[in-house]
Amino acid sequence: MDGNQILTSGLFLLVVLLTIYVTLRASRQTSGTDDYYAGGRGFSGLQNGLAIGGDYMSAASFLGITGAIALYGYDGFLYSIGFLVAWLVALLLVAEVLRNSGRYTMADQLAYRMRQRPVRTAAATSTVVVSIFYLLAQMVGAGALVALLLGIDSGAVKNLTIFVVGALMVFYVTVGGMKGTTYVQMIKAVLLMAGSALVVVLVLIQFDFNISDLLGSAASNSGSGQAFLEPGLRYGATLTSKIDFISLGIALVLGTAGLPHILIRFYTTPTSQTARKSVLWAIGLIGTFYLFTLVLGFGAAALLQKSDYDVAGNLAAPKLAEEVGGGIGSTSGAVMLALIAAVAFATILAVVAGLTLTSSMSVAHDVWNPVFRNGEATEQEEMKVSRIAAGVIGLVAILLAIPAQSLNIAFLVALAFAVAASANLPAILMNLFWRGFNTRGAVWSIYGGLISAVGLVIFSPVMSGSETSLLTGVDFAWFPLQNPGIVSIPLGFLFGFIGSVTSKDPKASERYIELEVRALTGAGAEGALKH
Structure with a gap:
């Protein structure tokens, strides 16, 4: 191992040790489900805003979008626009009302006026599926990063890295709970913003801070011209590609408001006012970051050759950092590469922790306790089941991430957004704003959106029929679009409507006014849904 690789490995190890230390410290303050699931509801607007940013600005944003812009220019930047605009939907439609009307999970809000078992089971199933889709992207990014830094383009090294990341995410969740996960996300947000800003400044220096020159150089160096x-x-x-773009845009814009690991962050604040402040902080951070991706992506296109990074574009950001730091072989270039790669690795660790916590607590809180234990499980029993579920979910994510390494991670996350927007968002919105919505409507909406989204992905070019498919050498793709959102999201709403109008559920209608008052005013929000 040469000096540069020792430096890189040292920075990686430092990041991992820092996050482990924070998790262990947080574990001493975690005693019950309120601490484990919601961090004791004691985070300020700034703290939760940083954590939301840390949760949202994933490896897909940093590595995937930079790569997509470097490969496709204007069309790649559309990912940044979609991710950013999605926050307005989350702020306007769900942030405050969800905080007021829920307790720990998305299912709490849905089940408030419905029959508990079917609705909670459906919501937990959707949460786990969306989380696993999202986890795939983070783990693929981790494998590509470590292989690059060690200078070994080995499938075995990438697979081992994916396994290590999976083990770490289970550790963060089982030991630190929400408090540990939140502090890791806050640290990661600060590191990511600082690291990105540094590379952006170094790129702009190359072009005398002239954006026009940067874009012109990117166009000429890309091989595609204007x-x-x-x-x-x-x-x-x-x-087909035009429709696919519309489908992608719909999925990106609507997906954030249905992402379970983002939704539960609103429960960690003491008041709805703090929840609003945290979203505003998050928008500021996220908006700034996605402006950075414009410079990072076009900077990579201008200063690098496509042969410098992998075919999916996932390594464009760290390679760009190495180039603007001094170039390949230079000590300063190696320092920049190691620094940005360590930041990206911290990004991955923080996001996978949030995703795993969300899905494992949904299994324990929404399935184990109400379905298998009739609501009689103790807090300690729930937390134990959540920790076991974290291990199982981590193992499933590892096994699925290994064959997905040829896909761009921003693209993988877009699939998770499509599933979230299809299965979760219709049920959340109809529950909040339609008195006639009921138990059958909720179950049909969630399962209908989930099955249609995942089913269309299975029978799309993502799974088979092209060189970059998960399964090569076979072709059973009859659905032409790579993103199912344009079909599956309307189906989620349609199934919810049909299910509701074809059944009667007096309790759901009677309790709507109570839910509406709680959602809009915050009255009685503390301790909500214990019954």
């Missing part, structure tokens, strides 16, 4: 700066390089050449 087309690199115009719509249509990836989406728009055919009718």
